[in-house]
Amino acid sequence: MNSSVMPMVYFVAPNAEHFDDIQAQLRLFSFDCQVFTRNSAILAAMHTTPPFAVVIDEQGLSDVSAKMCVPLISKLSKGPVIFLSNAHTIAEQIDLMRDGVTDFLPKPFNSQQLIDRLDSLQELARPDPYRVLVVDDSEAVARWTCGVLTDAGMHAKHIQNPFEVILQIERMKPDIILMDVYMPECSGDEIAKIIRQNKLYDSIPIVFLSTETHRGKQLMARSMGGDDFLVKNMEPEELVASISITAERYRQLRRWMTRDRLTALLNHTNIIEELSREVDRAHKECRLLAYAMVDIDHFKMVNDRHGHMVGDRVIKSLSRLLRGGMGKPNSVGRYGGEEFAVILSDHTLMRAAQKLDELRHSFSQLIQISSDAGEFHSTVSIGVAQLQDGMTAQQLIDAADRALYQAKAAGRNQVGLAT
């Protein structure tokens, strides 16, 4: 793991004891951490290298109280300021928020809770720009539209030829299509109808952009598969607001349809669809592809001993580790209860096995917390297989499954390779 790209978390506390474990746990999830006990040291560090987040203990520093240091640290902070405290009244929390605190965590805090919070804050910190596909025969109109959307931080792409639309949807995976109504080759509603033929694309919002003000014609176009109708030459702010609302609604809907609720990973159906696409691509372009099944060991025992909620947390910690380890958001999915699927594009069997073995080791080092039984560790078994000539996605899954079975039979907590 390259420490230079790991987001840094500064801890502000009166002493540095007990932080070794937290540091080790954060590192497993690709966060670096540094502890400060003196006011001058934290202020100097905030000046020179502002971290991704600061975590301030309610006891403050060894030489300054929390009340004194919070406003200064918050002013220098470019990211979240998390305050660790026992119970605080709402009035006290509001005071702290006015001083710059953005988040609160209860004490005694555990690294899992903190990682959960850092994880969601990190997602908020780098939102994925909306992708907008603009289909318009007029170069000038499209240039203006793309310019407005790009200035608003979106990723906009223009195509003049409506017949390229399917190809571009496949390539760009737009969150919304902005479609001209009248084009020389065909009309926007005809293209919308073609797009809606494909089950994969039938929920992408299509917004018509036209000078058409006739209500009857607008409604007709919407009945052909358009979701909204915007009139050309509208104010830029109105265009941006309209596109953002529709694109966000689509993203939420997609998240709900394609992602597993507990882990936010791709669900069973969608990870298999993703694998099928990768298998096709690998065969077509002669690329390497490996695939793995990851299964938590003796998970029934974890549930029986520590309860279902702790079991859920173990599942979440593994999913977060796999997602972080793979980098690409669509390469990991929840295959079933405590079983995960991992797609490793452009990996040989050995490279995939090595990477997965590092993740297996990291997972075994994670401290899992149970309220009744204290801390414990879990392990995973992994089966990995490589795509061979002519192999289907299902055959690849079966090969990885057999390798997983061998890893379980050989004692668990290991990576099995498909022969």
Ligand SMILES: Nc1nc2c(ncn2[C@@H]2O[C@H](COP(=O)(O)OP(=O)(O)OP(=O)(O)O)[C@@H](O)[C@H]2O)c(=O)[nH]1
């Ligand atoms: N907490 C929790 N448990 C789950 C979830 N989905 C499945 N399980 C449990 O996972 C356990 C899987 O148990 P088994 O298939 O017997 O396997 P195992 O105990 O992990 O044993 P090995 O795989 O042989 O190491 C079952 O007890 C399920 O109830 C979930 O979403 N949350």
